Amino acid sequence: MLLAVDVGNTNTVIGAYEGRRLVEHFRLETHPHRTSDEWGLLCHQALRHHGVDPARIEAVAVSSVVPPMQHALERMSARYFGCKPLFIGPGVKTGMPILYDNPREVGADRIVNAVAAYERWPGALIVVDFGTATTFDVVTAKGEYLGGAITPGISISVEALSRNASKLPRVDLDRPDRAIGRNTVSSMQSGIVFGYGALVDGLCARLARELGGPRPTVVATGGLAPLLAGVSDAIDEVDEFLTLDGLRIIFDRN
Structure with missing residues (x-):
């Protein structure tokens, strides 16, 4: 079995693969100061909890x-x-050829996402990953990584808003019933959820125009992908575990 480990700035998502099948997955807080023993024991405990023998x-x-x-x-x-x-x-x-000015600058997660998306949806793509940062990655119809855009993530934007505006509370990331908020909480939820949906739609449209050709497929991943897919007109597909699958694909190629 393969253990696929996606280390993000906020969370680390881990999946156990048997062949092409994701058997189990779990999420741990990313803590750079944990020792190797702490990571090992946490992984063993989580695997056993989900019925997977770590010895496999x-x-x-x-x-x-x-x-x-x-x-x-x-x-x-x-x-x-x-x-x-x-x-x-x-x-x-x-x-996947990397057409970035300096390929070493591209985050590993962005390449892994692009590889997984192109394997599943061959053709021109825009991959949107809702993590600590929200990243937009463009893949050409020939399967080349072209580049993209990076914006502040939704969660850190909410934290910055509540931290720097003394009268604004921290709110849950729920979709409000309407865009016109009638109280502070619903107004903030409108601005955050619908605002980010509009950001996704606008940026995807601009990226697609620059890419040219037929409209690219827009794939969303990350923990908040289902929420944003519900308010974005641009998003075509959602795969929360795209990065894990990309790790499996790249491991097989090596």
Whole structure:
């Protein structure tokens, strides 16, 4: 079995694959100061809780945007799973040409998402990942990673709003009934949820115009993808575990 580890700035999503099938998945808070033993014990406990024998894990693949965690994850893989992990980065065969000015600048998660989306929906694509940052990644019809856009994520925007505006509370990210809020909470929810939906629609339209050709398929991923897909006209497909699947695909290619 393969353990796919997607390390984000806020959360780390981990999935256990048997062949092409995602058997189980779980989410841990990203904590760069955890030791390799802490990560190993947490993974073993979570796997057992979900009915997966940790001894069946034979390989580990990692996509990480938190460089300080690499050493701990390397030691965790060696000590608790008896293998050397595959970290997505320069020198790893992805099967996708990277047309960025400096390919080393592209986050591993963005490449992994693009690879997974193109494998499932071959053709021109825009992949929107709702994480700590909201990223937009453009893939050409020929399967080339072209570039994209990065905006502040929804959660950190909400935190900044409530932290810097003393009269505004922190609100739950729920879809309001209407855009015209009749109280502070519903007004904030309108601005956040409908506002981000409009941001997605507007930016996807601009990216599609620059890309040219037929309209690209827009794929959303990340924990908040289902919420935003409900208010965005641009989003065609939702796959919350796109990054994990991309890790599996790239591991197979290597």
